[in-house]
Amino acid sequence: MGKKYWLFKSEPGAYSYPDLEKDEVAEWDGVRNYTARNYLRSDIKVGDGVLFYYSNAKPQRIVGTALVVRDGYPDFTAWDPKSDHYDPKSTQENPIWYMVDIKPLTRFQKEITLQEIKNIPDLHDMILVNNSRLSVQPVTATEWEIITSLGN
DNA sequence: GCCAACGTTGGC
DNA sequence: GCCAACGTTGGC
Numbered sequence: 001m002g003k004k005y006w007l008f009k010s011e012p013g014a015y016s017y018p019d020l021e022k023d024e025v026a027e028w029d030g031v032r033n034y035t036a037r038n039y040l041r042s043d044i045k046v047g048d049g050v051l052f053y054y055s056n057a058k059p060q061r062i063v064g065t066a067l068v069v070r071d072g073y074p075d076f077t078a079w080d081p082k083s084d085h086y087d088p089k090s091t092q093e094n095p096i097w098y099m100v101d102i103k104p105l106t107r108f109q110k111e112i113t114l115q116e117i118k119n120i121p122d123l124h125d126m127i128l129v130n131n132s133r134l135s136v137q138p139v140t141a142t143e144w145e146i147i148t149s150l151g152n
Numbered sequence: 153g154c155c156a157a158c159g160t161t162g163g164c
Numbered sequence: 165g166c167c168a169a170c171g172t173t174g175g176c
Contacts, residue, residue, distance in 0.1 A: 009174090033159075056174060114175080133158055133173050 005139040006044060007051040007128060008066070008102070017052055017063045020104045025069060028136075029077045029099045030085040036136035041072040041098035044136075049144060050102055053128070055135075060114040062147060063107065070101035108151030122146055 008028060010016070020026050031040060050066040074095035077083040090096035117123045123146060127137040139147075 011174095035159090060175075131158075132175065135173085 003047055003049065004043070004045070005049045005051070005141060005144040006039070006068075007053055007062075007126075007137050007139050009053045009055040009135045011056045012054045013056075016054075017104065017107060020052070020066065020102070021107070025101050025103050027099055027101055029075050031075070031099065031136055032085060032087065032097060033135060035134060037096070037098055039136050039138065040100055043138075044068055044100050045071055049105070049139075051139060051144070051147060055132075062112045062117075062151065064151070065105040065108075065148060066102040067105045068100050069103050072098040072100050075099040106148075106152060110151055112147055112151050116150075117147075120146065 015026070028040070031037060046068055048068040050068060051062050052064050052066050053062050054060060074092070075085070075090075075097040077085045078087040078090035078095070078097045079092060080086055081088075085097075087096060114128070117126065118129060123129065123143055126139070126143055127134055131137075
C-alpha cells in the first residue's frame, strides 16, 4: 500500500495547529462517527499525510500538514466517564472508537481557505466541499498535490 | 443565529 | 428492517 492522504478537521478553539506543534505528537481522539472511525481503525497508516483544517473558523481554512505516526488503536477516552467523549457502549474488550497519532509536518506559508478550494475546479470533488460534516476524510493524491503546492 | 445536511436513535 | 423524530455539525 502506498502513502495515502487525509483531511482532519479541528475547531481552532478546541485544538489548533500551534497546539499540535507544542505537543509534538497528538492523539487524534474523540471522533464519534462511524465513517470516520472506519478510516481511523483500518485505513489510516503511519506515513500517511494529513491536511489540518479549521472548521467553524473565520474563514474556514487548511493551515498546514501533519504526518501519521501511529496506526489506529482504541480511543481510551471512550472508557473514561469523566471525558466529554465517554461512551459506555465501548469497552476494553470490544472497543468501538479508534484514534491515530499525528505530528506536525509543515505549516502553510499561505493558508488555503474553503472559498479558494471551491474556486478551483479540480477540487470540486473533495468531500470537504460535498459533505462538510465528515471530520476525517480521504483526499486524493492530486488534491493533496494541488493544495500543498499552493500552501507551501 | 439560522438552517440544511447528515447521522443516530428508537418505536413499531 | 424501516423510517420518523431528534440531535449535531458546520457553512453562511
